[in-house]
Amino acid sequence: MISKWVRQWRIIVIGYVLVLVGFVVPFLMCIQVMAPSFALGFLSLGASVAGSLLGIIGVAEYGQIDSW
Numbered sequence: 289m290i291s292k293w294v295r296q297w298r299i300i301v302i303g304y305v306l307v308l309v310g311f312v313v314p315f316l317m318c319i320q321v322m323a324p325s326f327a328l329g330f331l332s333l334g335a336s337v338a339g340s341l342l343g344i345i346g347v348a349e350y351g352q353i354d355s356w
Contacts (some may be wrong), residue, residue: 303342312338
C-alpha cells in the first residue's frame, strides 16, 4: 500500500516538474536569456503536455487508491 502511494506522488511530482520546465523555458526565451529556437520551443511544448498527462494519470491513480 505504501509503495503505491509513493509511486503516485512520484508521478505527480515528475509531472509538476515537466509542466514547470514547459513554462520556464519559453519565459526565458521571451526575456532573451536563452536563444529562441524551434527545437527548444517544441521540447518545452512536449514537456508541458507530458507533464500534464503524467499529473492527470497520477492524480487519477491516487484517487483510485484512496477509494479502496
